[in-house]
Amino acid sequence: MEKNETTIYSVQLYIYDLSRGMARNLSPIMLGKQLDGIWHTAIVVYGDEFFFGGVGISSCSPGGTMLGSPDTVVELGNTEVTEEIFMDYLSSLGESTYRGDKYRLFEHNCNTFTNEVAQFLTGRKIPSYITDLPSEVLSTPFGQILRPILDSIHIAPPGGNVINGRPS
Amino acid sequence: MAESSGTDPTVDSNVVENAAKDRTMIVVTVKTPKDKEEIAILEDSSVAQFKEEISKRFNAKLDQLVLIFAGKILKDGDTLNQHGIKDGLTVHLVIKTAPKATSGSTSQNSASSSGTPQANSSSSASSPVPNASTPPGTGPAIQPPNLLSGFGDLSSLSGMGMGSANFMELQQQMQRQLMSNPEMLSQIMDNPLVQNMMSNPDLMRQMIVTNPQMQQLMERNPEISHMLNNPELMRQTMELARNPAMMQEMMRNQDRALSNLESIPGGYNALRRMYTDIQEPMFSAAREQFGNNPFSALGGNLDSGVQPSRTENREPLPNPWGPPGTAPSESRGTGSSTTTSSNGGTAPSVSSLPNPLGINASGLGNGVFSSPGMQSLMQQISENPQLMQNMLSAPYMRSMMQSLAQNPDLASQMQNPEALSVMTNPRAMQALMQIQQGLQTLQTEAPGLMPSLAPGGIPGIPSTTGGSVAPEGPPPPTQGSNPSADVSPSQQQQQLMQQMLQMFAGGVTTTQAVTPEVRFQQQLDQLSAMGFLNREANLQALIATGGDINAAIERLLGSQPS
Numbered sequence: 213m214e215k216n217e218t219t220i221y222s223v224q225l226y227i228y229d230l231s232r233g234m235a236r237n238l239s240p241i242m243l244g245k246q247l248d249g250i251w252h253t254a255i256v257v258y259g260d261e262f263f264f265g266g267v268g269i270s271s272c273s274p275g276g277t278m279l280g281s282p283d284t285v286v287e288l289g290n291t292e293v294t295e296e297i298f299m300d301y302l303s304s305l306g307e308s309t310y311r312g313d314k315y316r317l318f319e320h321n322c323n324t325f326t327n328e329v330a331q332f333l334t335g336r337k338i339p340s341y342i343t344d345l346p347s348e349v350l351s352t353p354f355g356q357i358l359r360p361i362l363d364s365i366h367i368a369p370p371g372g373n374v375i376n377g378r379p380s
Numbered sequence: 381m382a383e384s385s386g387t388d389p390t391v392d393s394n395v396v397e398n399a400a401k402d403r404t405m406i407v408v409t410v411k412t413p414k415d416k417e418e419i420a421i422l423e424d425s426s427v428a429q430f431k432e433e434i435s436k437r438f439n440a441k442l443d444q445l446v447l448i449f450a451g452k453i454l455k456d457g458d459t460l461n462q463h464g465i466k467d468g469l470t471v472h473l474v475i476k477t478a479p480k481a482t483s484g485s486t487s488q489n490s491a492s493s494s495g496t497p498q499a500n501s502s503s504s505a506s507s508p509v510p511n512a513s514t515p516p517g518t519g520p521a522i523q524p525p526n527l528l529s530g531f532g533d534l535s536s537l538s539g540m541g542m543g544s545a546n547f548m549e550l551q552q553q554m555q556r557q558l559m560s561n562p563e564m565l566s567q568i569m570d571n572p573l574v575q576n577m578m579s580n581p582d583l584m585r586q587m588i589v590t591n592p593q594m595q596q597l598m599e600r601n602p603e604i605s606h607m608l609n610n611p612e613l614m615r616q617t618m619e620l621a622r623n624p625a626m627m628q629e630m631m632r633n634q635d636r637a638l639s640n641l642e643s644i645p646g647g648y649n650a651l652r653r654m655y656t657d658i659q660e661p662m663f664s665a666a667r668e669q670f671g672n673n674p675f676s677a678l679g680g681n682l683d684s685g686v687q688p689s690r691t692e693n694r695e696p697l698p699n700p701w702g703p704p705g706t707a708p709s710e711s712r713g714t715g716s717s718t719t720t721s722s723n724g725g726t727a728p729s730v731s732s733l734p735n736p737l738g739i740n741a742s743g744l745g746n747g748v749f750s751s752p753g754m755q756s757l758m759q760q761i762s763e764n765p766q767l768m769q770n771m772l773s774a775p776y777m778r779s780m781m782q783s784l785a786q787n788p789d790l791a792s793q794m795q796n797p798e799a800l801s802v803m804t805n806p807r808a809m810q811a812l813m814q815i816q817q818g819l820q821t822l823q824t825e826a827p828g829l830m831p832s833l834a835p836g837g838i839p840g841i842p843s844t845t846g847g848s849v850a851p852e853g854p855p856p857p858t859q860g861s862n863p864s865a866d867v868s869p870s871q872q873q874q875q876l877m878q879q880m881l882q883m884f885a886g887g888v889t890t891t892q893a894v895t896p897e898v899r900f901q902q903q904l905d906q907l908s909a910m911g912f913l914n915r916e917a918n919l920q921a922l923i924a925t926g927g928d929i930n931a932a933i934e935r936l937l938g939s940q941p942s
C-alpha cells in the first residue's frame with residue numbers, strides 16, 4: 213500500500229561557479245585561503261530549474277540562465293512530492309521568507325534556498341562546502357572589508373521567470 | 381512514564397490523556413514554508429493521528445495537509461515509525477491552497493522578518509519614521525512608499541536627524557550623501573522599493589517639481605515643465621533611470637542621432653544652442669545643489685567638454701595624462717529628456733552612467749588611467765568608438781606615442797587592429813575598468829603583492845564580448861561578472877592584457893609621470909655596478925620588467941650570446 217501509485221521524481225542540484233574559475237586562481241592571493249569557486253546553486257526537478265535571487269524565486273529550463281551549463285551536478289535523491297504540491301510550497305516560500313527583498317548575499321542567498329528545498333524534497337542537505345562559503349569569505353580580513361559592498365549585491369542570473377508569490 | 385526530550389515540548393492537551401499510559405511521547409517539529417511548530421505525539425501514532433494534531437495546531441482542514449518526510453509523502457494509513465520519524469526530527473508540511481484563498485493560515489505575520497523597514501501605507505511623503513509593522517503579503521509596495529523607507533537600510537545607516545519634518549531638507553541631505561558616495565547610487569537603484577517608487581510617475585513628478593532649483597529652471601524654460609507634464613515621457617524616462625543598461629543604450633542612440641544632426645547644415649549651431657540654453661542651466665542648478673561635485677575638479681571649459689561627444693575634435697583636449705585638474709570636463713550634452721531623470725534624487729546623468737560601468741570617480745588615486753579625466757574619457761570612448769579614432773590623431777597623442785616607443789612591445793600591440801577593437805569594445809573597457817579597480821583595491825590592501833601579481837599572474841582574463849546586462853557590482857574578485865561562456869583570447873590579446881595590467885599596476889604605484897630613466901636610476905646604477913655596461917640595454921630590460929632588477933638581469937643575460 214505504500215508506493216503503489218506514487219511517482220518518484222529525481223532531484224538534482226546544479227552548481228555554478230559565478231567566478232568562472234577566477235576564484236580558484238585568485239582566492240589564495242586575495243583572501244588568503246583557497247576557494248574553489250563562488251557557488252550559485254539551483255534545484256532541478258520535474259524538468260525545471262528553480263533558484264532564488266534578488267528578484268525572488270525564479271524558474272527556467274535546466275541550464276537555461278545566462279550562466280549556461282552547471283559546473284557540477286549532484287544527485288540529491290528522489291522525492292514523492294508532486295509538482296502541484298511543490299508549486300504550492302514554492303508559492304508559500306515566495307511570499308514569506310524567499311521574497312526578492314529578503315535576499316542577502318551572505319546570510320540568505322540562493323544556496324540557503326536550495327538547501328531548504330533540498331531538505332523538503334529529499335530530506336538531504338546540499339554539500340556543506342557550498343553553504344559554508346559565506347562564512348569562509350567573511351572570516352578573511354578582505355571579506356570583512358568588502359562586506360558592506362557585497363551585502364548590497366543581489367545575484368539574479370537572467371533567463372528565468374519569477375514565480376509569483378501570490379496564489380494563482 | 382512519559383519521557384520527553386531535553387527541549388521543552390509545547391505540550392498539547394492530548395498529552396495529558398496519554399501521560400498515564402506507558403508510551404513514548406516524541407516531539408516532532410512541523411515546518412511549513414512560513415512557520416514552524418513543535419508537536420508532541422506518541423511515538424507509535426499513525427499519520428492520521430498526527431495530522432489530527434496538526435490540523436488543530438495549524439487551523440487547517442485535514443484534507444489540506446500534506447506531510448513530507450525524507451522526500452516521501454506521508455499517507456494517512458502509515459505510521460510515524462514506518463517512516464522513521466523520531467524525536468527531534470523535522471517533518472515538512474504543505475497546506476494546500478485549493479479550498480481557501482490564502483495558504484498557511486496561522487501566524488503569517490510572524491514569519492517575515494522585519495529586517496528591512498517595509499513600505500509605509502501613508503501616502504504623504506513627509507512622515508520620516510521607517511515603519512516596520514506593515515501588513516505582509518501585499519508584496520512589493522503598491523501604495524506609494526515613504527521616501528525614507530524606500531531608502532531603507534541607507535537611512536538607518538546614516539542615522540542622521542531623519543526626524544526632521546522638512547522634506548526638502550531631507551532630500552538635500554540624501555543627495556549630498558549620494559554625491560559623496562557614488563556606490564550608494566547603485567545600492568539605491570537596486571532596492572526594489574525604490575524601483576517601485578520610480579514607477580509611479582505622479583510621485584516622481586511631485587518630487588521633481590518641489591525642488592526649488594527645478595522651479596527656477598522651469599520658469600526660465602517652459603519646455604521643461606511641458607515635458608514634466610507629459611506622463612508618457614516621464615514614464616519612459618523613469619524606465620531609463622531604473623535600468624542603467626537601458627539608459628546606456630538610450631544615450632548611445634541619442635549620441636548617434638545627435639551626431640547625425642550635426643551633419644545637417646546649421647545643425648551644429650542648433651546643437652550648441654540646445655546645450656547652452658537648456659543643458660547648462662540645468663547642470664549648474666544641479667551642481668549648485670549637490671555641492672562638491674566630484675567633477676568640479678575637471679573645471680575647464682564647458683564648451684570643449686561638449687564637443688568631444690558629438691563632433692570631430694575641433695580643439696585638442698587637454699592632456700589627460702597630465703596632472704588631474706587639467707583633464708577634460710565631462711558634461712555630456714545629450715538633451716533635456718535624459719537630464720530630467722537625473723533629478724529624481726540622483727546626480728546629473730553623467731554620474732549615473734559611471735556607476736553601471738563600475739567607474740568610481742571619487743575614490744581613485746593617481747595614476748595613468750585613474751584620473752577622473754581619464755575615466756570620463758574612457759567612458760566617452762566606450763560609448764562613441766568614433767572618438768577613439770579622433771583621439772589617436774590628436775596632438776597630445778605624441779606623449780603617449782613616446783612612451784609606446786620606449787616599450788616596443790606595447791606599441792606593436794596598440795597597432796594591432798584586434799587590440800584596437802578590444803579597446804573600442806565597451807564591454808571590454810568595462811572589464812578593464814573592473815580589473816583596474818580590483819588592482820587598486822589590492823594595492824591599498826597589500827602593496828607587496830602588486831609586482832608579483834601584474835606580470836602573468838592572472839592568466840587568461842577574458843575580454844568578454846558577450847552581452848552581460850547590468851554588472852553585478854564593482855568589486856571583481858568575489859563576483860567575477862563574466863557570465864558569457866566563450867573565453868579564448870588570442871595569444872596576442874592575452875599579451876596585450878598583461879601589458880595593460882602592467883601599465884595599470886605601474887600607473888598605480890608611481891605617482892609622477894617621469895621618464896623611465898629617472899625612475900630606474902637606482903636600478904641602472906646597480907646594474908652597471910654589477911658589470912652590465914650597456915646602458916641602453918639595461919634600460920630596455922628594466923622597462924620591460926617594470927623595474928624588477930632580477931628579472932632584468934635574466935633578460936639581459938638571456939639576450940647575450942653565450
